[in-house]
Each structure stands twice: as C-alpha cells, then as structure tokens.
Amino acid sequence: MRKFVEKLSAVLDHVADLSIRIAGIGLFLMTVFIAWQVFGRFVLNDTPTWTETSSILIMGWFLLLGAAAGIREGNHLSFDVVLFLVNDKAKSVAFTISDFVVIAFGMGMVVYGLQLALKTWPTTIPNLGISGGVAFLALITGGALLVIYSVERLLRRAVGLPTTRFSDKLAEAD
Amino acid sequence: MELLVLFGTFTFLLLIGTPVAFCLGASSFATIAFIGLPPVVVFQRLNSGISVFALMAIPFFIYAGELMVRGDIARRLVALAGGIVGHLRGGLGQVNISASVLFGGISGSAAADATAIGGIMIPQMAERGYGRDYAVSVTVMSSIIALMLPPSHNLIIYSISAGGRLSIADLFTAGIIPGLVLAMSLMLVAWWIARRRGYPTERFPGFGVLAGLLINAVPGLILVAIIFGGVRSGIFTASESSCIAVVYAILVTIFAYRTLSWTAFVEATLNAVRTSSMVLLVIGSAAAFGWLLAYMRVPTALVEALKDVSDNPIIILLMLNVVLLLLGTFMDMSPLIVITTPIFLPVATAYGVDPVHFGIILILNLGIGLCTPPVGAVLFVGCAVGRVSVGQAMRSIVPFYIAAVATLMLVTYMPALSLWLPSLFH
Amino acid sequence: EITLRSSDTHPEGYPTVVAVEAMGEMLEERSDGRICVEVFHSAQLGEEKDTIEQTQLGVIDLNRVSLGPFNNIIEETKVFSLPYIFRSTDHMHAVVDGEVGADILAEFSNHDLVGLAYFDGGSRSFYNSKKPITSVADIEGLKFRVMQSDVFVDMVDALGGNATPLPYGEVYSSIQTGVIDGAENNWPSFESSGHYEVAGYYTLDQHLIVPEVLVMSKTKMESLSAEDQALIRQAAKDAVPVMRDLWAKREKASEEKVRAAGVEIVDDIDKTPFIDAMDVVYEKHVTSDKLKDLVTRIRAVE
Ligand code: NA
Ligand code: NA
Numbered sequence: 014m015r016k017f018v019e020k021l022s023a024v025l026d027h028v029a030d031l032s033i034r035i036a037g038i039g040l041f042l043m044t045v046f047i048a049w050q051v052f053g054r055f056v057l058n059d060t061p062t063w064t065e066t067s068s069i070l071i072m073g074w075f076l077l078l079g080a081a082a083g084i085r086e087g088n089h090l091s092f093d094v095v096l097f098l099v100n101d102k103a104k105s106v107a108f109t110i111s112d113f114v115v116i117a118f119g120m121g122m123v124v125y126g127l128q129l130a131l132k133t134w135p136t137t138i139p140n141l142g143i144s145g146g147v148a149f150l151a152l153i154t155g156g157a158l159l160v161i162y163s164v165e166r167l168l169r170r171a172v173g174l175p176t177t178r179f180s181d182k183l184a185e186a187d
Numbered sequence: 188m189e190l191l192v193l194f195g196t197f198t199f200l201l202l203i204g205t206p207v208a209f210c211l212g213a214s215s216f217a218t219i220a221f222i223g224l225p226p227v228v229v230f231q232r233l234n235s236g237i238s239v240f241a242l243m244a245i246p247f248f249i250y251a252g253e254l255m256v257r258g259d260i261a262r263r264l265v266a267l268a269g270g271i272v273g274h275l276r277g278g279l280g281q282v283n284i285s286a287s288v289l290f291g292g293i294s295g296s297a298a299a300d301a302t303a304i305g306g307i308m309i310p311q312m313a314e315r316g317y318g319r320d321y322a323v324s325v326t327v328m329s330s331i332i333a334l335m336l337p338p339s340h341n342l343i344i345y346s347i348s349a350g351g352r353l354s355i356a357d358l359f360t361a362g363i364i365p366g367l368v369l370a371m372s373l374m375l376v377a378w379w380i381a382r383r384r385g386y387p388t389e390r391f392p393g394f395g396v397l398a399g400l401l402i403n404a405v406p407g408l409i410l411v412a413i414i415f416g417g418v419r420s421g422i423f424t425a426s427e428s429s430c431i432a433v434v435y436a437i438l439v440t441i442f443a444y445r446t447l448s449w450t451a452f453v454e455a456t457l458n459a460v461r462t463s464s465m466v467l468l469v470i471g472s473a474a475a476f477g478w479l480l481a482y483m484r485v486p487t488a489l490v491e492a493l494k495d496v497s498d499n500p501i502i503i504l505l506m507l508n509v510v511l512l513l514l515g516t517f518m519d520m521s522p523l524i525v526i527t528t529p530i531f532l533p534v535a536t537a538y539g540v541d542p543v544h545f546g547i548i549l550i551l552n553l554g555i556g557l558c559t560p561p562v563g564a565v566l567f568v569g570c571a572v573g574r575v576s577v578g579q580a581m582r583s584i585v586p587f588y589i590a591a592v593a594t595l596m597l598v599t600y601m602p603a604l605s606l607w608l609p610s611l612f613h
Numbered sequence: 614e615i616t617l618r619s620s621d622t623h624p625e626g627y628p629t630v631v632a633v634e635a636m637g638e639m640l641e642e643r644s645d646g647r648i649c650v651e652v653f654h655s656a657q658l659g660e661e662k663d664t665i666e667q668t669q670l671g672v673i674d675l676n677r678v679s680l681g682p683f684n685n686i687i688e689e690t691k692v693f694s695l696p697y698i699f700r701s702t703d704h705m706h707a708v709v710d711g712e713v714g715a716d717i718l719a720e721f722s723n724h725d726l727v728g729l730a731y732f733d734g735g736s737r738s739f740y741n742s743k744k745p746i747t748s749v750a751d752i753e754g755l756k757f758r759v760m761q762s763d764v765f766v767d768m769v770d771a772l773g774g775n776a777t778p779l780p781y782g783e784v785y786s787s788i789q790t791g792v793i794d795g796a797e798n799n800w801p802s803f804e805s806s807g808h809y810e811v812a813g814y815y816t817l818d819q820h821l822i823v824p825e826v827l828v829m830s831k832t833k834m835e836s837l838s839a840e841d842q843a844l845i846r847q848a849a850k851d852a853v854p855v856m857r858d859l860w861a862k863r864e865k866a867s868e869e870k871v872r873a874a875g876v877e878i879v880d881d882i883d884k885t886p887f888i889d890a891m892d893v894v895y896e897k898h899v900t901s902d903k904l905k906d907l908v909t910r911i912r913a914v915e
Contacts, residue, residue, distance in 0.1 A: 036464070037456040040246055047243065047430035051423065060777050062766060069238050072246070072467075076237060079464025080208070088461050089206030089468075096204045107203035114205050114213045121216055125230040132666075136685045140761065145685070152234050225670050235663050240780065350656055356786060420790045424783050481657040482618075529657075612786075 015172040018165075022174075025165055029085050032078040032158065039075035043068045062140040070148060077155025084115060085162045087177030105170060112170075115163045122156025189483055193218040197476075207522045208465070212472035215479050229475045236474025237467055240426055241347055241355070245340045246463035247429030251410075251436045252294040253455035253462075258440025258447040260407045261303040264289040267404040270397040273389030277381025279315060281374055282389075283308045283322070284329040288370050289404070291333035292411035293432070295340040297520075297557055297565045300330035305572040317386055319575045324584040327569035328591060329373055331554035334520075335366030335547070337415045338432070343425055344470060344521055345546045348477070348528035353542055355425040356418050360609040361543050365551060365598045372590040380583060406439045419612065466521050473525035486533045493534055500538040504599050507531055508552055512592075515556020519564055523553050540602075547605040551598055555591050558584070615648045615841070617833070619675035620664040622656040628863055629677045629732050629825065630654045632856035639848040648841060650675065669725040671832035679734060679825050681762065686724060689717045692907040695895065696768040697888045699822040699911070702736055706857075708914050709824050713907065718826070727829040729849035733860045736819040740803060741795025742788050745879050746816040749773065749886045758784050758796040767894045768820065772887065781806075788812050797821075804867035809876050816879040818887055827852075 050064035083089050096104055129149045136145035166176045196214035201207070215229050255261055268285035275281045286304050294300055305326035312322040334341055337359035346353045380386075392400075414432055417423040423431060440447035447455070480486065493503055511531070514523055528549070535545040557565040560577055570580050598604055617637075621630050630652055637650025653673075658664055661678045665686075668676040683690040692698065699705040708714055709731040718728035739746055741755055753773040759765040761778050769776035777793050787793045788811045795812050797820070803809055827849055834842060872878065899905055 033457055033460060036460045037453070040250060040456060040460055040463075043243065044247070044250070044430055044433050047247075047427055048434050051427050051431060054777065058775060062761070062763075062778055065240055065761070065778070068243060069240060072243060073234070073237055075246075075460060076464040076467040076471075079460045080468040083461060083465055083468075084206070086461070088465055089208060091201075091204050091206045095202045110203055111200070111205040111209075114200060115209050118209055118213050118216060121226065122230060122233075125227040126234075128227055129231060129234070129666075140763065148238065149234060152230060224672050227670065228667060228672050231663060231666055232659070235659060420786065420792075422787075422790060422792055424780055478658060481653060 015174070018168045018172050018174060021165060022169065025085070025162065028158075029082045029162070033082045036075040036078040036082070039071045039078075043071050043075070046071075066138055066141050070151075073148065073151040074154075077151045078158070081155050081158035081162060084159055085165070085177075108176065109167065109170065112163045112166050116160050119156040119159030119163065122152050122159065126150075126152035126156060189218055189222055190485070192221045193476075193479060193483075207519065208468040208472045211469065211476045211522065211526075215472070215475040218479055228478070232475035232478045233471045237471040239347055241343055241424075242467065242470065243426040244338070244343045244429040245466055246459060247426065247433050248295045248338050248340045249299075249463045249466075250456065250459035251429065251432035252296055252299045253459045254433065254436035254440055254447065254452070255293055255407065255410075256299060256303045257451045257455050258436065259444065260293070260410075260436075260440065261290055262307055263400075263404045264407045265304060265307045267400045269389065270392050270400040274391040275374075275378065276388055277377045277386050278389040279308065279312045279317060280321065280325045280377035280381055280386070283312070283325045284332075284370055284373050284377060287329035287332045288336065288367070289407065289411075291336040291366065293338075293407055293414070294333050295338045295342075297330040297333050297554060298568050300333040301326055301565050301569045302572060304330070305569055309573040315387060318384065318583065319573050320579050320582045320584075321380060321384070321386075323569045323573035323575050323580045324587050325373070325377055326573065327558045327566050327580070328584065328587040329370070330565055330569070331551070331558065331591065332366050332370050332373075334550050334554045335362040335369060337362065337418065338425070338429065339550065340429075340466075341520060341524060341550050341553075342546060344524045345528060345549060347470075348473075348525045349532055349542055349546070353546065356612070357543050357609040358546050359415065359418055359425075360612065361547050361605040362550070364604050364608055365547050365594070368597060368604065369551070369591065369594045372594050373587060376586045376590045380586060406444070410435055410439075469522045470525055473522055476526060477529045480529060486530050489530055490534050490537050494537075500540065501600070503534065503538050504540065504548075507535065508548070508595065508599060511549065511552040512556065515553045516559045516563070520553045520557055523556070524549065541606055543609065544602045544605045548595070548599050551591075551595050555588070555595065558591075559588070615837070617648065617650045617674040617829075617845075618658075619650055619652045619677070620656075620658045620667070620673050621652060621654045621677045622661055622664075623677075624655045627654070628856055628859035631859055632732065632852045633675065633677055633827065635855045636848045636852035639851055640844060643844055643848065644841070648844065665726075665828075668828060668830045671725075671830045674830050674833045675729075675827065676829075677732060677825060677827050680823055681760070683826075684762075687717075687720050688901065688903060689720050689907060691764075691898065692717075692904055692911065693823050694762070694764055694821070695898065695908070696764070696820045696891050697884065698908065699819075701819070702733075702822055704914065705822045705824060708911050711914060713910050713914065717907075721826075721828055722831060725831045727831050727834045729827045729829055729846060730853050732825040732827060732853070732856050734823045734825045735799030735801060735860070735864065736817075737797050737799050737821040737823075738815060738817045738819055739795060739797045740808065740812040740815040740876075742791075742812045743794050743814070745814045745877050746818075747879055747882055749890055755794040756792075758787065758793050764894065764898055765821075767897060768891065771890050771893050784808060785811060800864045800867040800871065804871050809871045809874055813875070814877050814879070815871070816882060818882060818884060820887070 046064045046068045050061055054060045126149045130146040134144050134146035138145050169176050193214055196217045197210050200210040200213060216226055219226050219229055265286040268289055269282045272281040272285045283304060287300055290300055290304055309322045309326060313319050339362060342358040343355055346355050346358055410432060413435060414428050417428040418425050497503060532542060532545055536542060557563050570577055619633050623629050633652050640648045640650060658673060661682045664676050665678060665682055667673045680690045680693050684694060714731060721728035744751060746752055749772055756775040756777050757769050758779045759769055759776045766776040779787060784796050785807055899908055
C-alpha cells in the first residue's frame, strides 16, 4: 500500500509541476496580452477588443491550476491557532475532515461547473466569438485536480507519510 | 437559522484548520443546500468572482514585486534610504522605515516588504548592535506602509468588494497621507526606543554619495511614477498599469541591469502564481459567501441593530474599528476585506462616512492585524527573516502597536487626511 | 406570505428601483398583504449577466435588467440595440407598447423567464471635450469610449470615430487627460458621473434608445395560482407609467443641472446622414430574416 502511494505521489509530482508551469505561462501570456492592449491604444490607435476577455479566461485557468497545486504544496492560508493546542491524534482527525471538505467542494466544482458549462454552451462570449461555456472549463479541471490531490493527502496520511501545510512552512522557517 | 448554518460551519472549519478559501466556499455550499436553493449558485458566484478585469492587478503587482525583489531593485532603494535618514537617531531603524516608504510605492504587499526590506536590513542592524527584537518590530510594523501607499492590491480588492464602483485612482491617492503619517509616527517611536537603548547613528555620507545612491535607485523610483502617474492621470487602468509594471520590471532587471537570471525569472513567475492564486481563490469563494450575506440581508440587519446601539457616528466608527482589529488578529487581510466590506461599508455610509475614507480605515486596521498574534502573517514572516521567536519580537513591538493604533484613530476621525488629496484631482 | 426577491444594479432611489418598489406596494395592497416584493438594489446579488442566470434558476424571482446581456441569449433582443433604430423616445414607447414589444417579450419564456414589462433606459448621445458635433464629419478621428459590444464599436467606426473600450470608472479621468475625447450616454448618467465637468459638448443624436426589461423566473411564476400570476402581471404593467414619469423627471433635473453648468448642447442636428452611415452596421449585424423582419416592422410603427 505504502509503495503504491509513493508511486502515486511520484506521478502527481509531475502533474502538479506541469500544472504550475502551465499556470506560469498563463500569467506571462496575460502580461503580453494586456501590454499589447496598451500598445494598441497608444501606438496603433486601434484598441484590440479581444485582449481583456481572453486575459480573464486565462486568469481563471492559472488561478485554479495554481490553487489546486497549492493544496498539494500546502500553500493555502489557514487558521492554525487551535491546532497548536491539541495532540497529534486530534490534529490528524482535523486534517482528515479538512481534506474531505476540500474533496466535497472540488466535486461541487466539477458537477456544477459542468452544469453551468452545458447551460451556457449555446451562448457566445462577446469579442471572442467562442462559446460561453468555455469560461467554466477551468472550474471543472481545477475541481478535479483538487479532488485528486486531496485523495492523495488522505492516502498518504493513512499509510503514515507526511502531508504539507501552510503552518509547517512557518514552523520550519521559525 | 440559516445564518447559524453559515457562520457555524464557517467557524468550525476555520478552527479545525481548513484553508480559508474552502471554509468560505464549503460553508456557503452547505447553507445554500440547507435553504433549498440550487447549489450551482455557489459555483456561479465563485466563477464570476474571479472573472473580473480589475482583479488582474493582483497577480500583476505580486509578479512585479517578485521580479523587483529578485532583481536587486529593493536593495538599491534601501541604500538610498540609508543615505537620506541614516544619520538620525536609531539610524538603521529610520532607514528601515523610510525604505518601506520607497519600496511601498512599488509593492502592495506587506509580506513582500517585510521579506525584502527585512532580509536586507535586519542582518545589518544586528551587526551594528541593534537588538534583533527591535529590528524585527521595525521591519514588521513599517511593512504596513506598503498597504497604504499606491499601488496596493488590497485597495483594489476593497474597491471590487465594494461593488467595483469606487475609483481605484481615488483610493490610491487617499492612502498616501495616512501612509506617510504612519511612517512618521513609527519613526518617532523608533527614535524614542533607540535613544533609550543607546543605538548608534550612521554618518551622513555627503551629497556626492547620496547623488550616486539616487541614480542607482532611479529604476525603482521610475516605476513608482509610472504606476501612480498612470493610474491617477487615467492613462492606464489599474490592471493595465500593473501589467506595465511587470513589463518594466522585466526590461529593467533582465535587459538593462542583467540582475535577474533565467532561473530567477522562472522562480519569480511561479512564486507569483502560487501567491496570487491563493489570494484570488479566497476572493472567489468570498464572492459566494458575500452573495449569501446579501441574500439573507445581513448588512441591513446589522445597520438596524447598530442604530439601536447608538446614532453617533463617532461611537459607530469606534465599534467598527474594535471589531475589525479583533477579527484582524485572528484572520488574514484579503479574506477579511472581502467578507467585511459588504457588511460594514453600508453601515459606515449609513452614518455618512465616505466609502473612500472607510477603505483607508479598513486597510490600515487590517494591516495592523497582520502584525499581531495569533494570526499575523507579516509578523511570522518578519520573525522568520529575523530569526527570533514571536515571543521575543513582542518585547519591543508594543510601542509600535500604540503608534499604529494612534494613527488609525487619527485617520478614522480626521477624514481630511484621506479625502483632501483625492479632492484636489476633481 | 409570498416574498418576491428582485434584483437591480442601479442604486437606491433610481427610477427603476423605485418603480419595482411601487409595484411591490400595489401587489401588497391588491393581495391583502399576501405578496410583497423585496428589492436588492446596487448589484447586491451580482451583475446583470449573473442575476439573469440566477433568475433562470429560480434563485431570485424578479430582475430589472438591460437588454444588452440578453443579446447573446435571445436573438430578437438585438434589434433594440441597433443604432438609430428608434426615431425618438415616443417611437420607442409606441414600439414596445405595441405588437413588436409583445412578440419579443414572449420570447423570454423559451429561456426559463417571463418577460413582464419594458422600462426606460434613456437615450444615449455623444459628448466630447473637443468641439460641438453638428455633422458626421465632426466625429472624424475623435476617440469615444463605448461599452464592450461589437455593435457599438462598429457604430463609432462607421461614423469615422475611434472606438475605445474602457471601464466606465476610468472615463472621467481619461477625458480629462485627453486619453479619449469623449463618450456617449443619457442625460442622468452624463450628469451623475460628472462627465459634463470635463466634456463640454453634448450632441443629442440619440443613437441608442434601448429599453430595459423586468423579467420574472418562470419556475416561480408557474408555482403561483392563476389569480396571483394575473396580479403580478398587472402590477408590473401598472409600474410602467410610474417608471416613465420618474425617468422623465430625473432626465429633466439632470438636463437643467448640465445646462446650468454651461455645457454646449446641440439639439437640432439633421440625423439623416448619421442614419445613412449605419448601413454597414446593419449589413453586418442584421443578417437573419427574423431580424430583418423586425427592423421593417419597427420602422413601420408611427
Ligand atoms: Na504600495
Ligand atoms: Na492577523
């Protein structure tokens, strides 16, 4: 079991690394698009109308990919005061509940994101001409990754492997 | 009952350490299901909450800050501050605070300020015989200045939370004088402690050297001018100016000064993704949470309740400040802005407080919360950088708290401090 | 015992908000207090695109919205957003109160909504900081801020101007600093935004007179008794004159304030060349037979 979880984590290491790099490219692309918008308005005297809408779409992707990877890397802000006061057993129960909550919310993102995408599929996004449903694809993907990474956390905890948290990093730094 | 479900689940999840974004999202999810509304609304709000053009300024400013810190711009600003105020009593303490004023103009993040300035200043201060506790206290408290001076992405979050109808240019301008007042009050405390502890002063380097330091710091200072001038004059929107800041930072650090390697550039990009996606997810989930609060008429009920307590705006503002300070000690800034703005802003405006003025009060107040235990992200960062425990840092931070809270009271009860400067542009 | 939650993006006291509140009072009186309306103003429940979805889902019951966000959902609504489609506000009222208005309102029922009534959105005209516009030639080369919509961008281009999409909140300082030369809007917005302080020339070409709609969630409507449904439909109808009256007053007050500030108003231009310039816009956007037919019918209304 432990072997299997370690293998799974090794695979997910690559997935998370890839997704955070895609997110990084997204942030860079956003920079290029908006810079082009400013350039168009001042220099070409012709403001491109697609830059704003497409940058917003990219932002959705980069933030949901980044946020999902954040679950794995333990980057998310949380309130850890109470956890300092309790023993390891109670802590582990609390973390497990948290992971289930993230799984539930991630599943909500997938299911209801799908519902929204299907409902808005016939509409079009102004200035881009693509389907309005596209706006929800990032939500669905991000939700799926959240579920996968949280299941990984549960498995790791079950077999006694460590899982990272926001507070761990601070403790190390201290 | 519905309110109980919302706040009950939220508090429970918060206490067991669920990430704040999911506390907000999951408690909204549970409450919607409890009321019997279609849960899809939660995810629609989440998606709309993050699909806002003005929000783009957040990743961009964070990105620009990352590039500046890694590309040597921050160190040059510190050197300039050293030349200007190093000869005052408690010299390096004053330098630390002044550097925050300069760096605050290119960073909207208190944590970035504490890391950048603290990383450079604290070792220097320790070497020159300053107590580490003092060095950390000065670093941590002066980093609030970055939140008050433009560009502050927290003011953008506030503008969006207020319904996106407040001028970001006005908010940016409004923060300047309160930010400088805060800097002066902190410098006063730094001077007082330094005198009592007999800390040294630096030699004035002479105007020749100062001119050299100024030239070195020019790229950083130009960025301040681009961002503030661009937004204020209406040439750029806040999001556009933040993007220009990134482009400028890339050009300066990679091409002009060659202070940023390819690896450092990639690291800066990925770090910006990490930090901003955390902040943005919180904003998205808080949009769902805020929608429920509006749907359940919480702000209206709160205004009614407060009207029964008092009809004196002075008392109401004091109460709001106390509540915010308390919340701020327990939670982080951006979630608190998004959660409390829709609730407290209607209260404040009902008592005749200008929304721009209230924004400045809110940011300063929650900024103080970043420096207080138990949950003070900037305090943690400062302690980590300065290698002291939170308990040690507490030894000299209290006088700084007093100065910051005194500034908060001044800002609260003297609206002109915030509103006079923007009024000049109308 | 029935509370209808209604959304509006306008602030408290705005004509549309007051009109829906008035509708609520009528309903309360006529139903002996059984039905009431709660208005969530100032976009408390979200922007129009979002609240439309919420109304379709039955999360909120009533919604006062512009027609713009419907253009991508209900094709017929596009016709009202065409430049110079209406000759005057009276013409617009005649159209929406007549057969065409009823036909388009009926289309909403194919999208989980019930169209209850048309409200006024005012008539939009050009203002700028450079010169009085008295002919199409005067627009040549001027930069105008427009809303994010292909039709509006094409309209400004067709008149020889330069369309610049900008967020509304940036318009004031952008005119002030000369980033753009002007924008376009109705009297109340021209006044309340303070844009008249920086744009001293207003030409009443009335290129857009777009009505707004009050819609209801179809799920909610169908859950009510036939008698209550009739009450709601009637109250919505009766709120229209209230709305038009409030709007006219508001428009007048704004006009007086702007005129008193010394803005030069051009109110006697010959609109024919402006309308002629729109041929390319109509060619590009009025492509389906459905829309062509609607354009003909609207033009035929006296
Ligand atoms: Na700043
Ligand atoms: Na805090």
